[in-house]
Structures are given as structure tokens and as C-alpha cells.
Amino acid sequence: MEDRMYSLQDVIRCDLCETPVPPKHCDICHIHLCEACVGKHLSDQSKDHYIVPFKLRGIIPKCKKHSTKVCTQFCTTCNIPVCPLCVASSEHEEHEEEDILTWFETKRELMQKDLQDLEISIYPRYQEAATNIPVQRADVNKRSKKLTTALDKQREALHTEIDTIIQGMKSKIDDMDAQHIEAIDQQEVAINHTITEITQIILDLKRLLDTSDVCLVSGYTSRTEEFRSLPAQFQVNLPTFTPQEINKEQIHQQIGSLSELAITFLLDEPRIITDIQTEYKRLHSVSCLSDSELWTCGYDNILRLYNLQGELLRSVQTKSRIAPRDIAMTQSGGLVYTDDTDRSINLVSGTQIQTLITLLGWRPHGVCSTSSGDLLVIMDSDDDQQTKVVRYSGSTEKQSIQWDDQDEPLYIAGRSYNNKYLSENRNLDICVADWGARAVVVVSAAGKLRFRYTGPPSTPQKPFFPRGITTDSQGNILTSEWDTHRIHIIDQDGHFLRYIHNCGLQFPGGLCVDSSDNLFVDEWNTRKVKKLQYYK
Numbered sequence: 001m002e003d004r005m006y007s008l009q010d011v012i013r014c015d016l017c018e019t020p021v022p023p024k025h026c027d028i029c030h031i032h033l034c035e036a037c038v039g040k041h042l043s044d045q046s047k048d049h050y051i052v053p054f055k056l057r058g059i060i061p062k063c064k065k066h067s068t069k070v071c072t073q074f075c076t077t078c079n080i081p082v083c084p085l086c087v088a089s090s091e092h093e094e095h096e097e098e099d100i101l102t103w104f105e106t107k108r109e110l111m112q113k114d115l116q117d118l119e120i121s122i123y124p125r126y127q128e129a130a131t132n133i134p135v136q137r138a139d140v141n142k143r144s145k146k147l148t149t150a151l152d153k154q155r156e157a158l159h160t161e162i163d164t165i166i167q168g169m170k171s172k173i174d175d176m177d178a179q180h181i182e183a184i185d186q187q188e189v190a191i192n193h194t195i196t197e198i199t200q201i202i203l204d205l206k207r208l209l210d211t212s213d214v215c216l217v218s219g220y221t222s223r224t225e226e227f228r229s230l231p232a233q234f235q236v237n238l239p240t241f242t243p244q245e246i247n248k249e250q251i252h253q254q255i256g257s258l259s260e261l262a263i264t265f266l267l268d269e270p271r272i273i274t275d276i277q278t279e280y281k282r283l284h285s286v287s288c289l290s291d292s293e294l295w296t297c298g299y300d301n302i303l304r305l306y307n308l309q310g311e312l313l314r315s316v317q318t319k320s321r322i323a324p325r326d327i328a329m330t331q332s333g334g335l336v337y338t339d340d341t342d343r344s345i346n347l348v349s350g351t352q353i354q355t356l357i358t359l360l361g362w363r364p365h366g367v368c369s370t371s372s373g374d375l376l377v378i379m380d381s382d383d384d385q386q387t388k389v390v391r392y393s394g395s396t397e398k399q400s401i402q403w404d405d406q407d408e409p410l411y412i413a414g415r416s417y418n419n420k421y422l423s424e425n426r427n428l429d430i431c432v433a434d435w436g437a438r439a440v441v442v443v444s445a446a447g448k449l450r451f452r453y454t455g456p457p458s459t460p461q462k463p464f465f466p467r468g469i470t471t472d473s474q475g476n477i478l479t480s481e482w483d484t485h486r487i488h489i490i491d492q493d494g495h496f497l498r499y500i501h502n503c504g505l506q507f508p509g510g511l512c513v514d515s516s517d518n519l520f521v522d523e524w525n526t527r528k529v530k531k532l533q534y535y536k
Contacts, residue, residue: 025057338364366421387411412436451494
């Protein structure tokens with residue numbers, strides 16, 4: 001409307017002096033006024049006046065209780081426009097009133113801010129969440145198929161094992177039958193042989209009884225006693241089958257277990273439970289010893305163990321007397337730290353420090369302990385040309401992960417890109433926060449690239465510099481973004497879920513979670529470790 005007013009300067013003029021484009025308007029007298037005529041108009045005290053900017057003309061409503069009056073005030077207690085008579089009445093006694101123009105402008109500013117927030121921040125987040133719904137629904141079907149495939153595979157394995165056992169028992173029955181038949185056959189041969197002999201003797205006796213030849217009769221020898229007993233009889237203990245009572249519990253144990261469905265919700269506003277002030281000049285790594293104790297390291301040569309009350313429980317000086325690069329807890333409760341100055345990976349046990357590995361030609365950065373007890377270490381070559389992740393069992397190298405299927409490097413090398421930290425997910429994926437690549441790079445346990453996360457889809461052009469990284473019991477990946485003071489939560493397949501921000505975080509760095517999925521965040525500049533709840 002204002003633009004249209006300026007395009008019609010020959011029409012809209014001050015009603016007192018004809019000055020074009022009057023910036024003011026009396027909302028009671030309904031006349032346009034230039035700045036010079038405002039005072040002249042107000043000098044007429046025979047009636048009320050209310051001067052407003054031209055663009056806000058028509059703002060003053062008529063009073064519903066006093067029809068001859070207009071509402072120049074706004075009762076913030078009752079949330080209604082009021083005229084001077086209303087203000088003076090007992091109904092609004094001790095109420096808070098505000099100039100209606102001032103209130104209107106304040107309200108417009110609030111609405112403008114809300115509009116901006118809704119359009120720029122809130123609505124895109126909901127759009128993004130809505131976009132993720134089909135993906136989540138598809139993931140449910142995909143994971144269900146994966147589970148049923150695993151069950152079918154286990155069923156086939158058990159069936160194969162049962163079939164093998166039954167077939168073995170059947171084969172044993174066949175072997176026993178063969179032995180039994182062989183014994184019967186031997187007995188049959190013996191009996192038939194004896195029958196043949198007896199038959200012949202009977203014929204011989206009949207001939208002898210019919211003869212009077214003394215010589216023939218004298219040669220007869222009786223064998224009757226020899227045949228009086230049948231050939232040796234054998235006894236057989238026939239095999240029997242005693243079926244075991246089917247024990248469903250044992251069958252379930254053999255098949256395996258299916259975990260319960262657990263649906264948790266990410267809090268819209270994560271809550272800081274406590275914060276711990278440390279003694280470092282700068283803080284950069286944190287690792288949970290337990291739900292109530294955590295190890296820390298920063299830009300000095302002391303490793304410090306704190307409880308949730310901020311009490312220092314233990315401190316250990318590094319072997320090289322130089323600041324460590326990263327720390328991690330082992331499955332047995334030991335503390336591992338990397339030292340890129342002497343290229344070592346060390347284990348702290350009590351007050352003793354044991355050097356597990358000394359690298360040749362490589363500098364270690366991030367370290368994590370896996371569910372199997374192995375160590376994963378990400379490292380750069382001395383010439384800053386290569387980066388790789390190496391898996392160690394004790395001090396023995398088991399695996400090296402460096403290239404994708406196209407023989408391209410998975411990670412970005414270079415001294416200016418040496419902020420690299422890593423974590424193992426519950427599905428055994430290896431998740432690396434690669435500052436140089438501006439990505440979270442996730443590979444399978446076999447070292448095959450699964451995905452690269454470079455920030456949420458709603459901000460594709462915005463540079464993304466991940467730093468700390470951890471994973472929780474749901475398989476979600478959490479990575480800190482230092483310069484934007486926020487933490488990204490993504491699922492195990494790389495889909496953005498939400499931010500942890502607007503809760504007072506300042507330059508978040510190292511991350512870890514406890515057994516209840518509470519998140520510990522170290523802040524580089526405040527030197528605090530903050531414990532956050534982000535699930536409900």
C-alpha cells in the first residue's frame with residue numbers, strides 16, 4: 001500500500017498544506033498530515049487526536065462500551081483495546097495498559113519474528129522430518145526382512161543339524177541290521193550244512209539196515225549225539241529308541257533370542273543434567289569409565305579422572321610428557337591414549353603406562369575400543385599424503401582400511417585436516433569424523449564404504465566440519481560441529497534425525513555416552529564436560 005501511495009503523489013497530500021506524500025495520519029480525525037502539520041493539528045484541543053504512521057492508518061478501533069470514543073490504549077491484563085473512559089473506570093483499575101500503537105508495533109515485530117522462524121527454521125525441519133518418514137517406514141520393512149532372513153537361516157541350520165543327526169542314527173540302524181542279518185545268515189549256513197549231513201546219514205543207515213554185509217555194518221560210527229544239539233544259538237539285544245521330551249526352553253536357547261522392540265523418543269530440548277569444570281587450558285576428549293566417572297584429556301600432559309561432582313579422582317602424566325591426542329576406555333576398564341609426538345599407543349593401568357604400539361612412518365589420532373576388545377586407530381602418514389584406520393588385537397595389526405572399491409582414498413590426508421576421531425557402532429560399522437573430508441565416513445566391519453554424511457539435506461551448501469563422534473545403544477551416530485555449537489544425530493544408515501543445540505553448548509568437541517545413553521560433551525573453550533539427556 002505504501003508503494004502505491006508513493007506512485008500516486010499527485011493524489012495523496014497533506015490535508016492541511018497539500019504537501020505530497022504525507023507520512024502521518026490522525027486516526028481519529030481521519031486526515032493525512034505531513035511532519036510540519038502534526039503540531040498544528042494537535043494544537044486543536046477541542047477534540048481528541050491520535051497520530052500514527054501513514055501505513056498504520058485505520059489501526060484505532062471504536063470502543064465497544066463507549067461508542068463515541070476510540071481505543072488508544074491496550075489493556076495487557078485483559079488483552080483488549082480500551083478507550084480513555086475504560087482506562088479510568090474501576091473495571092481496569094490497577095491493570096497494565098500500553099499505548100495501542102506501541103503494543104501493535106511490538107506485536108507485529110513478534111509476528112514477523114515468528115514468521116521468519118517458521119519459514120526459515122521450523123517449517124523446513126518438519127518438511128525434512130516428513131521426508132524421512134517414508135525412509136523410516138522402508139527401514140522397518142528392510143530390518144524386518146533382515147531379521148526374518150536371519151531366522152530362516154538359523155532354522156535351516158538347525159534343520160540341517162537335526163537331519164544330520166537323524167540320518168546318522170538311521171545309518172547306525174542300517175549297520176546294526178546288517179550285522180544282525182550276517183549273524184542269521186551264518187546260522188542258516190551252519191544249519192543247512194548239518195541238515196545235508198543228517199539227510200545223507202539217514203540214507204546211509206537205511207542202506208545198512210537192508211544189508212547183511214558184516215564189513216559194511218562194522219564200519220558204521222554213530223554221530224547221533226553230535227547232531228542232538230542244534231548249532232550254537234546267538235542272542236541279540238535289539239536296538240531301541242527312547243525319544244527325549246522336547247524342551248522348548250532348550251530349543252529357544254539353541255535358536256537364539258530376539259530382543260524386544262524399544263521405542264525411544266529424542267527430546268526436542270535436550271536437558272543439561274550437570275557440568276564438570278576441569279583444570280585444562282583447553283579440553284578436547286572425554287571417555288566414560290563408568291556412569292559416574294570419566295577420563296578427560298586436553299592441551300597439557302595430564303590425563304584426569306573426574307566424578308560427576310567435579311572432584312578430581314586421579315591424574316596421570318603421559319609417558320612423553322606431551323599432550324595426548326585422544327583417549328578411549330577398553331572393555332576391561334583400562335585407559336588407552338594416543339600420542340602423535342612419539343607415534344605411540346599406550347595403555348594406562350593403575351599408575352603404570354605400557355606402550356602397546358609404536359608406529360613407523362605414521363602418526364596416530366583418534367582411538368576407540370571395539371565390542372570384541374580390539375583397538376581401532378585412525379592415523380596419518382608422516383608425509384601427510386595418506387590416512388587409514390587400523391584394527392589391532394593387542395599389538396598385532398589385524399586389518400587396514402584405506403581405500404574404497406574404486407581405489408579412491410576413504411579419508412582425507414593432510415596436516416591441516418588432522419582432526420580425525422572414530423567410534424564403532426552396535427552393528428560393528430566403523431564411524432569416522434573426518435574434518436578434512438567434511439563428512440562422517442562410515443564403513444562396515446569388513447571395510448566397505450556404507451555412506452558419507454555431509455550434513456542434513458536442508459543445508460547442502462553449508463560447510464560441515466565434524467569433530468567428536470560417538471554412538472549410542474540405538475545405533476545412532478552423534479557428531480559434534482565445533483563452529484556451530486551443535487551436535488548432529490544421525491541414524492545407523494546416515495539419515496539426519498535432529499540437532500542437539502539451543503542448550504548452551506559452546507564449541508563442543510569430544511563425545512561419549514554412558515550405559516543409559518546420557519551424552520557427555522567436552523567444551524573446548526569453557527573447559528567443561530556437560531552431561532546431557534537427549535532421550536525420553
